[in-house]
Amino acid sequence: MNFIVKSSFCSLVFLMVGHCFAQEPDYAKLTAETIMENFNPRPSPDAKLTQWNYTQGVMWTGLDQLWMATGNGNYFNFVKNAIDNYIDDNGNIKTYQLKDDKLDDVLNGRNLLTLYKVTQKEKYLKAAKVLRSQLAQQPRNKEGGFWHKRIYTNQMWLDGLYMAEPFYAAYAKIFNEEKDFDDIAHQFLLVNKYMRDAKTGLLYHGWDDTKKEKWADKSTGLSKNFWARAMGWYGMALVDVLDDFPLDHPERKQLIKVLSQFAAAIKNVQDPQSGLWWDVLNYPNRKGNYLEASASAMFVYTLAKAVRKGYIKAPYITVAKKGYSGILSHFVHLDKDGKLRLSGTVSVSGLGGSPNHYRDGSYAYYMREKVVDNDPKGLGAFLQATNEMNLLSSLAEGKAKTVLLDSYFNNEVITDKAGLKHAYHYKWEEEDNNGYSFFGAAFKRFGFNIATSYAAPSKRVLKDAAVYIIVDADIPTENPDPEYMTEQYAHTILDWVKKGGVLLIMNNDSGNADIKHLNILTQMLGFTFKEDSYNKVKGREFKMGGIDISADNPIFKSVSKVYIKELSTIQINNNSVEKVLTKNGQNIAVVAPIGKGTVFAVGDPWFYNEYTNGLKLPASFQNYGAMQDLIKWLTLQTKTIK
Incomplete structure (x- = not known):
């Protein structure tokens, strides 16, 4: 017997045979399972490869988001394996034709960039460059707007903004192609100028600036109706592009204004009973019209993310919640x-x-087009909406306080495979094994802001920080001109902690980090790092790096075993310092109350991507859960610094 998951007085729970179960289904996990079961582009070696197309990218992006939110490497690996069916070592994309100039084919470039940043494999970068070359040659109308496809002469569709611009922006950010942001803004503002209805704020599906197409109005060049999913693509494109759009770009404020106008228009046409949106937005309740799943999910995603990012006013989250509840009631x-x-x-x-x-x-x-079940566009949009809505339960905990990552004591520089120099090793933006992108994303899911300081600690640098992280202090073999901890810096940090700051020290073992100078600070805090390298691991004998955690641990409450290898152990010098993690009598992590503040210290960078992203460690090690436990604990420690 099939049953429908509905929203009722027991709030988004199973309704089955008249019984209400308090356990809410994991909709993200269930949707991902449906995607992975039904949309493998080549389910068997002898099967024909599915055409490279945008419907995959909508799902793959949702899976990438879920991977970041859970640390479950299965989601990443599904996307990687799917894409590997198409990409050879030279970056050629099977079934893709550059000459067709289809904006639809560009969308999956976002996933190629993710694979490149995580794996550093050049084939993904080469393939992304192929798609970027398409944008360089893409035909444009006389106003500079991208044609949707070469065969669609002079036509701009709202769909095309999602297909092209998020990839365009992500690529421009990675490779510092700053002028491209002018073009990206132009695409949005051009559409907003010519395709937006002044009365309703809704946007028409298409625009032919020559007014020659049969569907085009002879005076405006616009199509006749406001198709919901077209507006959904547009909204998602706008809110996603802002992730990579420079904060100081002159058009950023205008794009946020456009997003605000979009949100108001969408709110006005939300169905008051169901919370959903009609397929043709300008004809609610007209005979034949229907409430549509994919567009509703896209609007929920756009509104929820825009509220989270602070682009639109907080009350819009009520619109998103009502829409999401409607999706669960009607379509799931x-x-x-x-x-x-x-x-x-x-x-x-x-x-x-x-x-x-x-x-x-x-x-x-x-009204003639078919309505179907488990459409990839609907599943992908619903997964992304669910990922966004799942953030609501924890966002308030960090209260928009700032977690400041030091890059003064840890400031290694590398030239990557793209020829670009940048700081690396335990950085928020670093997505390969050495980075802290998972750590940073986890902080943001708890409502914190993250930032990096390349300056020495001072009252000015620390004044807005709730949490300050010092990680892997440099030694000359890593940085020829390392900056060391001094008495002055130590006293500055100590004074900040005493006033309510939370200090997180994540050092490294002897030979990989400076311990001698860092101990100038830690001595003031009641402990010191030993100059040792404990918990060594041979090859892939991961069990050697395991650390058991008791059920009554005051911080790590949801996990029982974690992995930390080659760390510096800790000597406790003051009775106020408490052991948090130990192994065979050695102190692995400690906590020290200092005035109104708190210090957590461990002799390893620990929560870098290699050991939180689910791609290397056996599932028995719960580092991802431990990371979340630590952040939950930190939210309780953060206080207003006076």
């Missing part, structure tokens, strides 16, 4: 085996095309 179904099915997604809607099947953009046309 679980069968007797617990498998998720998403109904209510229109398979496709477009404009123009072949004379025999011409899409004229009329209301009747939109």
